[in-house]
Amino acid sequence: MDYDKIEVPSEGSKIEVTEDDELVVPDDPIIPIIHGDGIGTDVGPAAQNVLEAAAEATGREINWMRAYAGESARERYDENLPAETVEALTEFKVSIKGPLTTPVGAGFRSLNVALRKKLDLYTNIRPTYHLDGVPSPVKRPEQMDMVSFRENTEDVYAGIEWEAGTDEVQEVKAFVEEEMGFDSTIHDGPVGIGIKPITEFGTKRLVRRAIDYALENDRDSVTLVHKGNIMKFTEGAFRDWGYEVAREEYGDEVITEDTLWEERGGEQPEDAVVVNDRIADNMLQQILTRTDQYDVLALPNLNGDYLSDACGAQIGGLGIAPGINLGDGRVLAEPVHGSAPKYAGQDKVNPTAMILSGRIMLEFMGWNDAADLVRDAVEQAIVDRRVTYDIERQVEDAEKLATSEYADVVVENIHEMA
Structure with a gap:
């Protein structure tokens, strides 16, 4: 396709998708990037530099293609979400974006939600794990190692x-x-x-993603998080449809918690995943009191938003928390945090969340070696106390760095570790 205001790199190759929706990633992919609004203008370029360095250190090359949404799109197109931005993200399969501002109470609807709907990015994945050296409000943040699978297209976010x-x-x-x-x-x-729509189709494809991930990554459990005791025909149905997937589609690979205790005395088979469920308000307590007992969470849209943010608080806040959106043969990485417009352009804020969102993107591209470099290099910067202001003010003898300086330190670490 010919683009009007988007410049396609003269070098690089497209990521392709097989009939089974598997990504076929060349060593020189073209990847669209939307820097985003507010602090996106700072964290976007910082993440680019780090991800580019990790690719080069492992013998590959990312060819970035700037695309536009939000304020940057209004400046160029006089609209928030141009058709050619959606087309670019569709054509090139894998992309990354910074935060986009959503007005509260009035104005246009969420551009983040609009992108998820238009691209049918029905799964939002938020891995939550603690990096050594990051201050946390809890005593044992290292116990947090959960992956939230949040349904991305239904629930109150449908906007009806x-x-x-x-x-x-x-x-x-x-x-x-x-x-x-x-x-x-x-x-x-x-x-x-x-109106709060929750469908069998939307629920089951999300739960399949969560169970597949648990099996592929040696995770022990998948927890269906719902408020089915009150909303019996929406969130209660989410729970029931989730269990149907587990019972009917996975054979001996998956057992329910009832089966685990009634038939096996609580002894989990070595290669099986246990599927259980928890009421959402109780789960908010459980992530604090029994953190290490949970692994993969599958949640309707609103529960997923709340719970993943609460998990993020335990590992140091949303400045650290990464995320990614998945559809069939399509990936859009994005950090969990918002656009924080009062800090825009100050080269001040922490870009770790967007960097680590890019790290997940690299994993889904099959570049696990590059992804590991990114995580290790970020963690080393924090251990060395060379950090942005949000962490520096909580840590003794830390060196306060600008956004771009912090990214440079992470890049230096990549070069040393490669």
Whole structure:
């Protein structure tokens, strides 16, 4: 495809996808990158430099292709999410983006959610693990090693809602109360109403991803996290459909927690994954009190947002927490944190989350050696106390670095470790 405002690198090759949606990655891939809004203008280039260095250290080359969304797109296209940005991310299969600003209460809807929907990136994966040297609010942050699989397209994030004071919201209210028989459910006066869709299709493809990951990475358990005791036909259905996948599609590779205790006395088979479930509010407690007992979490969209952020707090905060979005044969890496516009352009903030999001991207590309270099180099910078202000203020005798300087230190570490 010919692009108007996106410059395709003159060198480099496309990542291809097999009929089974497996990535075929050359040693010189073209990878689109959206720096993002706010601090994205700082952390985006920092992540580029680190990932580029890791690729070169392992005999490969990343050919970056700048794409635009949010503020950078408005400057060039006079719109937030241009069609050619979506097309570029579709055509080149694997990409990475920084944070994009979403107005609260009014204005345009989330561009992050829009991208996930348009590209059908139905799984959001957030690995949460502690890096040595990062200050944490808990006593034993090293116990945290969970991977959250968050459904990415449904739940309240589907954006089906009606604004208070409109004719439409009154029609929905009347339908709920009069036609469906939910009398006195909704208070009188202004009301906003939203719909929370959770489907069998969306649930099962997410849970398959979580179970496959657990099997491929020698993880012990997959926990379905839901609020099915209250929302029986949405989150309760998520739980039931998740168990159906486990029971019907994986044979002896997967057993339920009930089977584990009723038939095996709690003794887990060596090569099997245990599937269990927990109520969402209880799970928020469990990640603190029984951190090391959980492994892979599979969650509806909203629960996944809450729980993964809570996990991130235990390993030092969202400045450290990476993420990635997956569809069939498609990858979009992005950090968990927001755009923090008050720090934009100050070359100040911590780029670790975006760097480590790129690290996950490298893993899904099959570049595990480069991915390991990135993690080790980042951790070494923190152990050496050569860090950005957010960590420096919590650590004695640390050297405070700018965003770009920190990235340079990580690159130096890569060169020394390669």
